[in-house]
Amino acid sequence: MDNKITGAEALIRGLIAEGVDTVFGYPGGAIMPVYDKLYDFSDTLNHILTRHEQGAIHAAEGFARVSKRTGVVIVTSGPAATNVMTGLSDATMDSTPLVVITGQVSASLLGSDAFQETDVVGITQPISKWAYQIRHAKDIAWAVSRAFFIANSGRPGPVVLDFAKNAQEEMIEFEPYHRCKFIRSYIPYPTVYESDLRRVADIINDSSRPMIISGHGVMIAGAEDQLATLAEKADIPVASTMLGLSTMPSDHPLFKGMVGMHGNIGPNYNTNRADLIVAIGMRFDDRVTGNTKLYAPQAKIVHIDIDESEFNKNIRAHATIHGDAREVLTRIIPLVREAKHTKWLKSFELPEAVEREKVTKDAVFRDDPQGLPCMGEVAYKVSMAAGHDSVLVTDVGQNQLLSVKHFKYTSPRSVITSGGLGTMGYGLPAAIGAKMAAPHRQVCFFTGDGGMQMTIQELGTIMQYQTAVKIIILNNNFLGNVRQWQVMFYNNRLSQTPMVNPDYPAIAKAYGIEAETVERREQLDAAIERMLKHNGAYILNVMVDENDMVFPMTPGGQAVDYILLNQNEVFDPSSKK
Amino acid sequence: MEQPTLFTIAVFTENHIGLLNQLSIILTRRAINIESITASRCLIPEVHKITLTCYSDPVTIEKVVKQIEKKIDVLKAFFYTDDQIVYQEVALYKVPTSRLLDEQNLEEIIRRHSARILEITRDYTVVEKTGHIDETEALFEELKRYDLRQFVRSGRVAITKSPIEYVDRFLAEQEQRRQNLDRQ
Numbered sequence A: 001m002d003n004k005i006t007g008a009e010a011l012i013r014g015l016i017a018e019g020v021d022t023v024f025g026y027p028g029g030a031i032m033p034v035y036d037k038l039y040d041f042s043d044t045l046n047h048i049l050t051r052h053e054q055g056a057i058h059a060a061e062g063f064a065r066v067s068k069r070t071g072v073v074i075v076t077s078g079p080a081a082t083n084v085m086t087g088l089s090d091a092t093m094d095s096t097p098l099v100v101i102t103g104q105v106s107a108s109l110l111g112s113d114a115f116q117e118t119d120v121v122g123i124t125q126p127i128s129k130w131a132y133q134i135r136h137a138k139d140i141a142w143a144v145s146r147a148f149f150i151a152n153s154g155r156p157g158p159v160v161l162d163f164a165k166n167a168q169e170e171m172i173e174f175e176p177y178h179r180c181k182f183i184r185s186y187i188p189y190p191t192v193y194e195s196d197l198r199r200v201a202d203i204i205n206d207s208s209r210p211m212i213i214s215g216h217g218v219m220i221a222g223a224e225d226q227l228a229t230l231a232e233k234a235d236i237p238v239a240s241t242m243l244g245l246s247t248m249p250s251d252h253p254l255f256k257g258m259v260g261m262h263g264n265i266g267p268n269y270n271t272n273r274a275d276l277i278v279a280i281g282m283r284f285d286d287r288v289t290g291n292t293k294l295y296a297p298q299a300k301i302v303h304i305d306i307d308e309s310e311f312n313k314n315i316r317a318h319a320t321i322h323g324d325a326r327e328v329l330t331r332i333i334p335l336v337r338e339a340k341h342t343k344w345l346k347s348f349e350l351p352e353a354v355e356r357e358k359v360t361k362d363a364v365f366r367d368d369p370q371g372l373p374c375m376g377e378v379a380y381k382v383s384m385a386a387g388h389d390s391v392l393v394t395d396v397g398q399n400q401l402l403s404v405k406h407f408k409y410t411s412p413r414s415v416i417t418s419g420g421l422g423t424m425g426y427g428l429p430a431a432i433g434a435k436m437a438a439p440h441r442q443v444c445f446f447t448g449d450g451g452m453q454m455t456i457q458e459l460g461t462i463m464q465y466q467t468a469v470k471i472i473i474l475n476n477n478f479l480g481n482v483r484q485w486q487v488m489f490y491n492n493r494l495s496q497t498p499m500v501n502p503d504y505p506a507i508a509k510a511y512g513i514e515a516e517t518v519e520r521r522e523q524l525d526a527a528i529e530r531m532l533k534h535n536g537a538y539i540l541n542v543m544v545d546e547n548d549m550v551f552p553m554t555p556g557g558q559a560v561d562y563i564l565l566n567q568n569e570v571f572d573p574s575s576k577k
Numbered sequence B: 001m002e003q004p005t006l007f008t009i010a011v012f013t014e015n016h017i018g019l020l021n022q023l024s025i026i027l028t029r030r031a032i033n034i035e036s037i038t039a040s041r042c043l044i045p046e047v048h049k050i051t052l053t054c055y056s057d058p059v060t061i062e063k064v065v066k067q068i069e070k071k072i073d074v075l076k077a078f079f080y081t082d083d084q085i086v087y088q089e090v091a092l093y094k095v096p097t098s099r100l101l102d103e104q105n106l107e108e109i110i111r112r113h114s115a116r117i118l119e120i121t122r123d124y125t126v127v128e129k130t131g132h133i134d135e136t137e138a139l140f141e142e143l144k145r146y147d148l149r150q151f152v153r154s155g156r157v158a159i160t161k162s163p164i165e166y167v168d169r170f171l172a173e174q175e176q177r178r179q180n181l182d183r184q
Ligand SMILES: Cc1cc2nc3c(=O)[nH]c(=O)nc-3n(C[C@H](O)[C@H](O)[C@H](O)COP(=O)(O)OP(=O)(O)OC[C@H]3O[C@@H](n4cnc5c(N)ncnc54)[C@H](O)[C@@H]3O)c2cc1C
Pocket: A093, A094, A095, A154, A155, A156, A214, A215, A216, A217, A218, A220, A221, A240, A241, A242, A243, A244, A258, A259, A260, A261, A262, A263, A280, A281, A282, A283, A284, A285, A287, A288, A304, A305, A306, A307, A310, A323, A324, A325, A326, A396, A397, A401, A418, A419, A420, A421, A422, A423
């Protein structure tokens, strides 16, 4: 028997050998041999046809973020390849493992401006973890196995395989597939040195006002239990970055909230009171540090990260441990002494009380039954009603900041949001991908009216695959986050932020999706209940107060402990609340 | 602001297509100009060495080199100041032969600069000078007076003074890792 297969089949067999069961994509000329072969493998490989390639890649991101698995995207060349650029950049920023396969013109035509030729490797090198062009079928197994290894080891990221059409068609000998475990020029899991661990343990043992900042890397490492053990043993308060939310349950007594521009007062204020910051799997984004010159002036900084290039990039560290967070934490726990920091922990109470009184009360607990609901209030109520283990997916803007803040987390991998790139339009497809990877979890997607319309075509994907995501549009007829900045920093000049909206329930109806609009506070609870009880997808179009603002806030360029409670009031711990 | 320093960056890579682009975009993002660049094989089989020079400051250059090293196909990257390396460049000069013949002191110039003549035709003469940039530059200044027609200088090549060969050590460690993985 002839034991030859096409390059296209070699790719698909490679995907299956890597454990892939779902791919997101969109067909076209330069990838047709692969799509033709997919037809034969439709029992094993579930292909999700999104309505736009950007949708495919964000869906793959949502899929990866919720499940830790590698998201796979298949698109054609040229315009399809350029349509995935935003997602590649997003996934690079947020350390999300993807393998993105783009069709490419035949190798003989490369460089000739052939139909739908784009220099994909050239464009994607700065925004991917690795980009490789497969020009011959014999390279497929090598490239695919490397791609999966690179994407989901060390610091995860997106890998691009630019697959020339001739290589898809060439016949090669069928050979068993070997997963890649080693690349000479790549150290995904660096050796963790005992001396580094001891040094850091000593610093922790000597500290009296320590604070842990837990980042996305803790989740990537699967180190949530170790994080809790360390914090509990040494009695250290834990804050998280936005992407580190849900590394610790919201109601853990040591969890003190989120740091950063729109974080909670307690951890931000105390960043500049702490004598030690232990940063784990986070990269000191400027949204986190505010003015770096005024950041944590009293503290030693210990930075634990798997990516050496993050050390001293934004914040100088006194000590670093280069390695996987789970390994580092596991090994450092025995070296850290039990301690009590009662007074230090108590110092979070005043800022917490001020935030409750002066910010949260107004953002979440208003009682006018006829009034328009507020964004934070909707997020809080949905979270309470959806209960344990639900996943929050957000778009970008006020909807994002207020929902991540007021949602409650019980288990890890519960926040899917575009952090580093802040990609509007990310949310809807990411929610679809998240639901597909975690069908048993309730997926609640919050979006603004702006972001919703950036990828609204993906309602078609929801319709086709009956994906039961709960879509909550926080509809303020404004590009709210930009509006907030215009109000605060641009003299109220609302340049190009008011937005006329379509009739969302009518759109939902056209896609066969259940929907309703909420216009008054008194309608909210019942509507949320209907949404969550409904078996399929649901759109809850909530008209919210356009004057809603995200507070607390540390304006750009300020120290993290300069915190606005509202437009007129700065947090002052000495004043009576 | 402190004076920028000239740094030499040495990058040891796998020999894949597109590597230079990967390096140069890292520098471009930080608006660092590449002063010179060379690429060649090195002692280790299948490993390529790219040597480039640029002006920067110690803090930035360290970040840049870490970002270069992070690239999957890069084995190791280092940066040096001039005192840590032995380095050399080569320059070629094309001058009209007639002008040279007219000059009394041509021989003196060539001798003084320890330059060599590579080729003489009726029409032109090609002179080669190997040395540091100030030396090739000095010859350039003198030959300019003789209707210099072409001038070119190579990128820097450099070898470290350190007694430790870090790339060898890295490869040995990696080989150990590979064997450990195979055993698992
Ligand atoms: C409108 C808007 C406002 C925002 N406001 C805030 C804000 O107020 N506060 C805030 O925090 N963020 C905010 N963000 C998000 C912010 O831009 C960053 O995305 C976020 O701070 C990054 O969090 P991170 O460093 O934990 O995660 P990432 O950026 O994903 O970085 C992960 C880090 O973990 C490391 N890592 C990966 N794997 C491992 C491992 N196995 N072991 C150890 N380390 C590992 C990586 O090397 C990297 O350094 C905002 C975003 C938007 C769009």
